[in-house]
Amino acid sequence: MLSKKAQYAFRALTALVEEDMPRLQSLEGQSPHDPAVPVPLNLLVQKHPMSVKFLETIFLELRKAGILGSKKGKGGGYYLMRHPEDVPLAQVMRVLDGPIAQLPCVSLNFYEKCEGCNEQQCGLHRIMSDVRDAQLGVLENRSLWDLARAGR
């Protein structure tokens, strides 16, 4: 299951992209993406009611992971470091919830060997690898842009 953290994050990030939508549309595939106007948390929270304090810790993690940038002080806030099209959901999920795979021994980014199990001949390992590939097939190919653009 997605944690509440990830769920809140996706709502807030959607709102963040929507906030920046006019400027983003005028760019139309131009890169590099020059940093957007910072949006303060309390603005995002107005659109999707949630604890500002909690969202603060969430966005802090995303900033440390290089997905968000921030500006302090009056007129400050958060902004995306890349064009939303270049931020796959998988990346956000890994930052907030850790591994996407269902088992450590099939994780690409958080691999851990499981003791007492030869991966070559472990049925569970093979099947869960297939599940991981299936999940990543979606999550690596859907971006924050897809997320925000959905209802329109």
Place this chain on the structure above:
Amino acid sequence: MLSKKAQYAFRALTALVEEDMPRLQSLEGQSPHDPAVPVPLNLLVQKHPMSVKFLETIFLELRKAGILGSKKGKGGGYYLMRHPEDVPLAQVMRVLDGPIAQLPCVSLNFYEKCEGCNEQQCGLHRIMSDVRDAQLGVLENRSLWDLARAGR
């Protein structure tokens, strides 16, 4: 992530199928599947070290869900109610870990509406539905038989 419960279950069920392998192979697609010889837990635990007591509670759940049958008393134990080929991993996981979907609002078997979100135009809903389909595409089509047969 798969819970320890589900992981233990899969190991033990694999051992259970292997225990019954000679008889199963002689059946070769015959149905209905006549109940197998009961295998006691302490035998399964010898092959994959884990707490018998914990496995007991796990197998109890699987029995109540109709996946396993049991025989009490001396010479008793657990057996599969169906041919392992007819037990998809998805079913075992739902019994022990609950929903497979990453969000209640995209779950087929444990659906719950998420308040304040129109599913028709919710980007997350659409994407997580795709993820669910991708997962189920694997988990509904891999059985205990596939699990046990893997290394051979």
Place this chain on the structure above:
DNA sequence: TTGAATCCTACAAATTTGGTGGGATTAAGT
């Protein structure tokens, strides 16, 4: 009658989740 097994419920320990509180720091506007 004995021993081997499941059945059942309650509880306990450990971990994770979902936050909250209080201040420190930074920056813009006046």
Place this chain on the structure above:
DNA sequence: ACTTAATCCCACCAAATTTGTAGGATTCAA
């Protein structure tokens, strides 16, 4: 300089979930 609005940072906390354990009751075969 002062005020105000914002992020930054870290500690802590309560609730829920996970991961078992304990102890007996029941069943059945030999």
